[in-house]
Amino acid sequence: xxxxxxxxxxxxxxxxxxxxxxxxxxxxxxxxxxxxxxxxxxxxxxxxxxxxxxxxxxxxxxxxxxxxxxxxxxxxxxxxxxxxxxxxxxxxxxxxxxxxxxxxxxxxxxxxxxxxxxxxxxxxxxxxxxxxxxxxxxxxxxxxxxxxxxxxxxxxxxxxxxxxxxxxxxxxxxxxxxxxxxxxxxxxxxxxxxxxxxxxxxxxxxxxxxxxxxxxxxxxxxxxxxxxxxxxxxxxxxxxxxxxxxxxxxxxxxxxxxxxxx
Amino acid sequence: xxxxxxxxxxxxxxxxxxxxxxxxxxxxxxxxxxxxxxxxxxxxxxxxxxxxxxxxxxxxxxxxxxxxxxxxxxxxxxxxxxxxxxxxxxxxxxxxxxxxxxxxxxxxxxxxxxxxxxxxxxxxxxxxxxxxxxxxxxxxxxxxxxxxxxxxxxxxxxxxxxxxxxxxxxxxxxxxxxxxxxxxxxxxxxxxxxxxxxxxxxxxxxxxxxxxxxxxxxxxxxxxxxxxxxxxxxxxxxxxxxxxxxxxxxxxxxxxxxxxxxxxxxxxxxxxxxxxxxxxxxxxxxxxxxxxxxxxxxxxxxxxxxxxxxxxxxxxxxxxxxxxxxxxxxxxxxxxxxxxxxxxxxxxxxxxxxxxxxxxxxxxxxxxxxxxxxxxxxxxxxxxxxxxxxxxxxxxxxxxxxxxxxxxxxxxxxxxxxxxxxxxxxxxxxxxxxxxxxxxxxxxxxxxxxxxxxxxxxxxxxxxxxxxxxxxxxxxxxxxxxxxxxxxxxxxxxxxxxxxxxxxxxxxxxxxxxxxxxxxxxxxxxxxxxxxxxxxxxxxxxxxxxxxxxxxxxxxxxxxxxxxxxxxxxxxxxxxxxxxxxxxxxxxxxxxxxxxxxxxxxxxxxxxxxxxxxxxxxxxxxxxxxxxxxxxxxxxxxxxxxxxxxxxxxxxxxxxxxxxxxxxxxxxxxxxxxxxxxxxxxxxxxxxxxxxxxxxxxxxxxxxxxxxxxxxxxxxxxxxxxxxxxxxxxxxx
Numbered sequence: 001x002x003x004x005x006x007x008x009x010x011x012x013x014x015x016x017x018x019x020x021x022x023x024x025x026x027x028x029x030x031x032x033x034x035x036x037x038x039x040x041x042x043x044x045x046x047x048x049x050x051x052x053x054x055x056x057x058x059x060x061x062x063x064x065x066x067x068x069x070x071x072x073x074x075x076x077x078x079x080x081x082x083x084x085x086x087x088x089x090x091x092x093x094x095x096x097x098x099x100x101x102x103x104x105x106x107x108x109x110x111x112x113x114x115x116x117x118x119x120x121x122x123x124x125x126x127x128x129x130x131x132x133x134x135x136x137x138x139x140x141x142x143x144x145x146x147x148x149x150x151x152x153x154x155x156x157x158x159x160x161x162x163x164x165x166x167x168x169x170x171x172x173x174x175x176x177x178x179x180x181x182x183x184x185x186x187x188x189x190x191x192x193x194x195x196x197x198x199x200x201x202x203x204x205x206x207x208x209x210x211x212x213x214x215x216x217x218x219x220x221x222x223x224x225x226x227x228x229x230x231x232x233x234x235x236x237x238x239x240x241x242x243x244x245x246x247x248x249x250x251x252x253x254x255x256x257x258x259x260x261x262x
Numbered sequence: 263x264x265x266x267x268x269x270x271x272x273x274x275x276x277x278x279x280x281x282x283x284x285x286x287x288x289x290x291x292x293x294x295x296x297x298x299x300x301x302x303x304x305x306x307x308x309x310x311x312x313x314x315x316x317x318x319x320x321x322x323x324x325x326x327x328x329x330x331x332x333x334x335x336x337x338x339x340x341x342x343x344x345x346x347x348x349x350x351x352x353x354x355x356x357x358x359x360x361x362x363x364x365x366x367x368x369x370x371x372x373x374x375x376x377x378x379x380x381x382x383x384x385x386x387x388x389x390x391x392x393x394x395x396x397x398x399x400x401x402x403x404x405x406x407x408x409x410x411x412x413x414x415x416x417x418x419x420x421x422x423x424x425x426x427x428x429x430x431x432x433x434x435x436x437x438x439x440x441x442x443x444x445x446x447x448x449x450x451x452x453x454x455x456x457x458x459x460x461x462x463x464x465x466x467x468x469x470x471x472x473x474x475x476x477x478x479x480x481x482x483x484x485x486x487x488x489x490x491x492x493x494x495x496x497x498x499x500x501x502x503x504x505x506x507x508x509x510x511x512x513x514x515x516x517x518x519x520x521x522x523x524x525x526x527x528x529x530x531x532x533x534x535x536x537x538x539x540x541x542x543x544x545x546x547x548x549x550x551x552x553x554x555x556x557x558x559x560x561x562x563x564x565x566x567x568x569x570x571x572x573x574x575x576x577x578x579x580x581x582x583x584x585x586x587x588x589x590x591x592x593x594x595x596x597x598x599x600x601x602x603x604x605x606x607x608x609x610x611x612x613x614x615x616x617x618x619x620x621x622x623x624x625x626x627x628x629x630x631x632x633x634x635x636x637x638x639x640x641x642x643x644x645x646x647x648x649x650x651x652x653x654x655x656x657x658x659x660x661x662x663x664x665x666x667x668x669x670x671x672x673x674x675x676x677x678x679x680x681x682x683x684x685x686x687x688x689x690x691x692x693x694x695x696x697x698x699x700x701x702x703x704x705x706x707x708x709x710x711x712x713x714x715x716x717x718x719x720x721x722x723x724x725x726x727x728x729x730x731x732x733x734x735x736x737x738x739x740x741x742x743x744x745x746x747x748x749x750x751x752x753x754x755x756x757x758x759x760x761x762x763x764x765x766x767x768x769x770x771x772x773x774x775x776x777x778x779x780x781x782x783x784x785x786x787x788x789x790x791x792x793x794x795x796x797x798x799x800x801x802x803x804x805x806x807x808x809x810x811x812x813x814x815x816x817x818x819x820x821x822x823x824x825x826x827x828x829x830x831x832x833x834x835x836x837x838x839x840x841x842x843x844x845x846x847x848x849x850x851x852x853x854x855x856x857x858x859x860x861x862x863x864x865x866x867x868x869x870x871x872x873x874x875x876x877x878x879x880x881x882x883x884x885x886x887x888x889x890x891x892x893x894x895x896x897x898x899x900x901x902x903x904x905x906x907x908x909x910x911x912x913x914x915x916x917x918x919x920x921x922x923x924x925x926x927x928x929x930x931x932x933x934x935x936x937x938x939x940x941x942x943x944x945x946x947x948x949x950x951x952x953x954x955x956x957x958x959x960x961x962x963x964x965x966x967x968x969x970x971x972x973x974x975x976x977x978x979x980x981x982x983x984x985x986x987x988x989x990x991x992x993x994x995x
Contacts, residue, residue, distance in 0.1 A: 011889030012929065014922045014993065020891065020929055074814060075891040077936055082928030 003062040004099035007040055007091070011075055017115035017138055017175070019084025022072050026100065027060050029092040031119050032154040033142060034228035035181040037216025041091040049222040057222065065103040072107055085113025087138070094122035097129050104133035117177070119153075120160035127166055136173045139164060143185060144193040152184060168203045176204050180243055181212040182232050188246070195250035209243055211235050266347060267297055268317050268339070272354040275329070275361075284434035284745065287727040290319050291441055295499055296448040302456060302471070304464075307536035308491050309449035309471060310498040311543070317358050320501045321396040321729055325382075327363040328396070328726040331355065363719075364394045366726060370718035378711040379659075384854070387676055387861050388683060389665035390708040392715045393658045393759075396723050396747070397549070398642040399502040401735035402651025403493050403511040404560070410482030410492065411446075414734055415439050421740050428743030431728060435740065438730035443479040445499055446492075450475035486515040486525050490533055494540065500731035503549035504642040505541065505584065506650060507556070509565035509572065516571065517564035534568075534575040542581035548643050548852055548971040549583070555598065556589025556618045558637025566595050573605050576612050580963050582972040587641065590934070591618035603927045606943045607919035611965045611972040615941045616641060617934040624902035624939065628834075629653070629753065629844050644850040644970020645878075645940065646757045647906040652737045653753035654746060655906060657848060658719050659712030662858040663705060663829065664762030664865055664875050667769060670701045671789050677863055684708070691785065694778040698770065706832045709758065713836035713845050716756035720842075724748035755844035757906045758833050761854050762875030764811050767822040768867035768882060772808035774821075776866075792864040795871040806868035812881025814892035819899045822879075830904035846906035851877045851969025856981050874985040877969050878909035883988030890929060890992045898936035909970050911942050911989065918993025919945045926993075942967040944986075951975065951987050 007027040010016075016023045028044030029036075036042065040049070046060030063071075072086040079085050086107050093100050093116055100116070107114050116130060117138040141160070143149040149157035167174050178194055180186060198204050213234050220227035235243070271293045278286030298318070300311040314323055316336040323330040333355075340351045359365060368376065371392075379392050406414065415436060422432035450472045457468035474488045475495075483489040489512055497505060519525040525533075541550050554569045569588065576586050588602055602613050618637075625647060626636035640650040648655045666684065668677065674684035684704045691697035723729070728745020739750030747754065776782045782804060783791075796802035809818040830847055837845035859874040867882060869875075876882050879900050886893045890912075897910045918926055930941060944967045954961035958976035966975045966986050975983065 012891040012992070013889075014918070014925050020925050020932075022891075074895070078891045078894070078929055078932040081932045081935065082925050084925075084928075 001064055002099055002102055003064050004068070004096050004103065005044060005046070006061050006063050006068075007038075007059045009071055012078070013087065016087040016089060016117060017085070017136060018113070019082035020075070020078045021084045021087045021115070022075050023087040023089050023117075024068055024071070024103070026088060026090045026093040026096050028095050029090055029119070030095060030121055030155060031092065031142075033179070034152065035179060035184065035212055035232075037213065037219075038091075039216065039219050039223055039225055044095070047223070049219075049224075051222060052218065065099065065106050068103045069106040069110060072112055073110065076112070079113065083113070085115065085135070087115040087117055089117035089138075090119075092119050092121065094118050094126045094130065097122070097126035100126075101129040101133070104130050108133035108135075118163070120163035121155050122159070122163060124162070124166060127163055131167075131170060131172060134172065136175065137167055138175050138177050139167070141176050141178050141194060141197065144190045164197070164201060164203075168201050172203060173205055174201070174203045175206045175208060177208045177210055179210045179212070180235070181229070182235065186235075186243070191243070191247045192250050194247060195254050195256065198251060199254045199256050207247065209240075209247065211240050211243075266339070266343070266351065267293070267315060268336075268354050269347075269350050271315075271317055272357055276357070282430040282434070283726065284431045284728045284730065285437075287319065287730055288434040288437040288441070291438065291730070294318055295441055296445050299445065299448060299498075302449065302452060302468075305536070306540065307467060307471065307487070307533050308494045308540060309453060309475060310491075310495040311540065312498050312501070317354060319727065321399055321732060322501070322503065325364075326394055328366070328723055329358060329361050329363065331358040331362045363722065363726070366722040367392070367394055367715075367719045370722045370725075371715055372718075375711045375714045375718065378708070379715055384660070384857055385861065387678065389662045389669060390712055391660050392712070392719070393660060394719065395656060395658065396654070396729070397656050398504065398646060398648050398654065399500070399732055400504055400506055400640040400642055400648055400650040401500070401502060401732060402737065403496075403506050403735065405651070405735045406496055407483055407489050407493060407511055410478060411439050411443050412480065413482055417740055418734075421743065425741070425743045431743050431745065434728065434730050435734060438734065442496060442499055442731065445495060446475045446479035449495070450479065483515070486512065486519040486530060487533055489515040490537060494537060496731070496735075500735075502732070503544070503546050504551040504640075505553075506640070507553045507559065507565075509554040509568040510559040510561075513559075513565035513568035514561045517561075517567050520567070531571055531574055531578075534571045535578050538575040538579040538581075538584055541584040542579055544583070546583065547973070550585050551587055551640075551642050552584040553587050553589060553640055554613070555594060556616070556637070557591055557622055558634070562594075566598060569598055570601065573601050573613070576605060576610055577608065580610065580965070582611075582965060582974060585614060585972065586612040587616060588613035589616040589618050589621070591622075592931070592935075599927060599931075600923075603919065603923050603930075607916065607923060607945055609916065609945050609963075609965060611942070611944050611967045614641075614645075615930065615943070617939055619934060620902060620937045620939050621647075625649070627903045628846055628905060629755070631753070641907050641940070644848075644852055645907045645909045646759075646848045646850060648755075649753060651735065652751075653755055653843065654736075654751055655755040655757045655844070655846070656716075656719070657757040657759045657850075658716050659756075660759045660761065660854060661705070661708055661712060662761045662854075662862065662875070664765040664769070665858065665862045666705045666708065667701055667766045668792075668863055668865070670697070670704045671785075671792070674704065677793050689786075689789075694774045697773065697785075701770070702828055702832065705829060709829075709832050710836060712758050713756065713833075713840045713842070716758075716845065717840035717842060720747050720754060720756070753843040755837070755846065755906075756840075756842050758845065758847045759854070760829060760833075760847045760849055761851070761858050762862065763826065763829070763849055764822060764876035764879060764881060765862075765865055765867060765869060767825045768808070768810050768818065768876075768885070769865045769869075770825065771818055771821040772805050772866040772868070775808050776804055788866060792866065795864045796868075802868050805866055808867070810867070810881060810885040812886030812893050812896045813888040814895040815888075819896050822896070823899055823901065826879075826900050827904070830901075834904050844906075846904065848906045849879045849900075849908040851909055851911075852971060853968055853979070853982050855969065856979075856985055860981075874981065874988075877911055877985070877989075880909075880911045880989070883985060884990055886990050893990075893992070894929065894933040894938060895936065898933055898938040902937070902939045908939060909942060910938070910940055911944070911967055911969065913944045913946065913986075913989050913991045915947045915991050915993045916945045917947075919943070922993065946975075946991075948987060948991050951983070955980075955983055955987075
């Protein structure tokens with residue numbers, strides 16, 4: 001039976017697409033972003049850890065697409081009024097393409113709004129398999145420059161841009177999600193590149209800046225792994241504000257209508 | 263030296279002893295007013311402050327009602343007095359000791375009821391206690407404002423002509439109206455005098471106030487300011503502590519005056535602010551309800567306009583009262599819900615939200631009244647429903663159902679003292695159903711006597727006095743020629759406050775699963791562990807791991823619903839036998855969950871001995887771990903069709919309410935669409951609460967919803983603070 005490896009389910013998720021959503025987190029990711037706040041999402045297999053009280057915690061549970069639908073259905077009444085639905089996130093959900101496609105299909109056919117939150121690092125076949133059942137892609141844009149991208153996250157940038165191009169070609173809706181981490185993406189050319197993508201790809205409806213935070217730090221400790229961002233401190237509210245201004249300026253210069261965001 | 267007021271009051275009472283109760287009340291009210299009225303303060307735009315004395319007359323005074331006595335205050339006066347006066351005061355004290363509400367009620371309770379409910383000290387180890395009060399006066403302010411004092415006078419005279427044989431009552435009602443007019447004139451004179459010494463701006467205000475008061479003494483109010491003044495002063499003299507649907511009775515005046523320019527928006531706002539401040543300064547903690555919004559308003563458009571002023575006043579007057587509440591239904595101006603969310607996001611804890619789409623039909627069923635009546639439902643105090651202007655439902659009995667379960671597990675005996683408190687029921691139950699039946703039987707025992715006690719208390723109130731000023735503004739007292747508690751009221755019902763419900767239902771489920779379904783531990787062993795406050799942490803962990811209400815878990819929610827429905831049914835069943843129109847439970851909360859928790863042993867849901875019980879129908883602190891939608895699903899699962907209100911506390915991180923305001927609003931509307939009845943929102947993070955405990959000086963304006971009331975966090979007792987911190991906060995960054 002088709003099963004997916006899931007490491008978490010978040011109900012009443014507020015930040016994974018429009019409205020109030022149930023987010024299904026698929027385990028396993030080909031990328032290794034140093035700022036990853038879900039280290040338990042990286043490996044494809046089940047793993048165990050201990051929480052701060054020493055109590056064992058297991059990450060990874062196999063679920064069928066039908067079980068996924070049943071979980072997503074529970075909060076249907078909350079999706080309706082908020083314009084929400086179900087989001088598949090990860091890990092990299094497209095890495096479990098067959099399971100993802102079937103789960104998306106079931107949810108879609110049940111009339112739920114479906115988002116897929118992806119790094120974009122996936123085969124064209126995988127994207128094609130899920131595409132018909134997905135209302136909105138939340139696509140990460142993690143780094144500007146081939147070399148930097150490969151160095152920082154461990155995979156090349158071009159497949160990500162290929163995915164974006166494919167989504168444009170197929171007329172899919174996209175929200176571009178951009179992690180902003182101190183020392184990694186906080187440079188002017190990165191913001192210019194985001195603005196350029198937004199101009200070039202009309203399928204991008206919205207850009208989200210996702211600022212570095214430390215909420216995942218304790219999980220590295222639980223898993224007894226080194227936290228690569230242990231030395232970083234989050235941006236202040238003023239700095240975040242400045243990044244938004246910077247992006248808006250770049251966009252304005254390129255003639256992108258940003259009225260909605262202000 | 264001026265003769266002590268209390269002596270005059272007592273002499274007046276004594277002179278009428280054995281004669282007409284109505285005329286006696288009037289005579290004593292004449293001593294009480296305007297004597298206890300206090301001076302208009304600098305900045306007040308409405309006149310009316312009362313300062314109650316050591317004895318007096320009131321529907322509710324502290325823990326008393328009717329002819330009340332404040333023992334502490336009286337002893338102080340006695341200590342201050344000398345010689346003959348001291349002796350006289352002692353006579354007054356002794357005189358009212360046997361005539362006050364508490365004493366008269368106890369005398370009306372039969373011997374058995376007195377025996378089952380022996381204690382008035384909530385810190386005792388009983389599961390049930392009586393409370394002494396006639397609280398929740400939600401009068402029909404339209405009756406007062408539409409025709410003013412003369413209009414009511416006309417109505418009384420007309421009724422008297424039609425309804426002979428009630429001359430004393432009608433005469434007393436007319437006298438009470440004269441007294442209200444006298445109080446208006448008292449303040450009119452005072453304002454005029456104060457105006458002489460005031461600066462220009464204040465002088466104009468005081469002169470206008472004097473003119474308003476003169477006007478409403480003799481005719482119906484015509485302006486917003488006059489209507490606000492008359493309604494306020496009436497509330498002071500009648501001593502209502504909740505203020506009705508204020509948008510409904512003041513909105514039309516406000517809209518008209520704003521349109522004609524008779525009042526500027528700034529002045530109108532200051533008048534509402536002044537009202538808010540006067541309410542806040544009464545410091546009742548659990549009352550001070552101002553309701554806005556909802557179905558069944560006369561002039562919704564103007565009322566909606568008032569709501570905006572009410573919100574702004576709550577923003578200006580940052581206090582724990584008035585407890586601004588908004589009834590909401592799909593179809594009301596959505597902008598008002600946006601504004602409400604914004605106000606909540608600022609940490610005011612107001613407005614408390616009520617869902618008319620669920621509540622109006624529920625109230626119709628629970629109270630057995632028409633839709634028109636149901637549309638006038640009103641949650642007073644901590645959240646008990648009555649039908650405004652038509653029904654009374656003083657919550658005069660409290661029941662700790664977690665304690666009832668504890669007693670049931672011990673054959674009806676207190677595990678601490680071995681004393682038989684509940685009916686004996688044996689201690690071994692071969693099936694869960696047997697245990698559950700014994701638990702319900704024990705609960706029913708206390709419910710039966712609490713209902714008898716409630717009826718006795720109304721009987722006492724009816725004997726004491728007709729409560730003239732209130733009777734004037736309630737249907738059908740004037741027409742029937744009877745006081746509220748002696749046959750005048752259209753619906754005389756009662757309410758029972760139930761505590762620890764979710765603690766009990768989660769415990770029942772844990773027992774069912776561990777003892778009967780999975781046979782992990784014998785009942786005897788579990789009870790022994792509870793008695794020892796869980797000496798074995800592993801067993802406690804099993805208890806904690808059992809499904810908990812608040813997670814949209816089917817088993818836990820079903821157990822909560824089953825117990826809820828059964829208890830509601832048992833309570834409602836007591837109405838008829840006790841001559842009450844309804845007798846309904848409320849799942850409200852003040853801080854009794856903490857108080858009762860102190861005297862309840864460890865419970866099978868994993869709660870330690872002495873820890874707080876659950877609050878209203880909210881989950882055990884920290885046990886809701888499946889996200890906001892799950893919590894809301896659980897809370898919406900309890901039926902509102904056979905009770906008089908439930909309170910739902912929700913703590914949200916500020917982040918959630920500010921950054922995700924629209925989504926949170928959608929969640930609340932979805933919760934309402936599922937049948938959720940009510941929601942109280944506190945926007946504060948756990949971090950802030952902890953910091954406030956450590957550095958209270960920085961958090962003077964931090965308000966939290968305790969249960970059915972809001973409190974300044976830093977002023978709350980430490981156990982209550984900890985209870986609030988233990989509640990899950992959603993959307994904390």
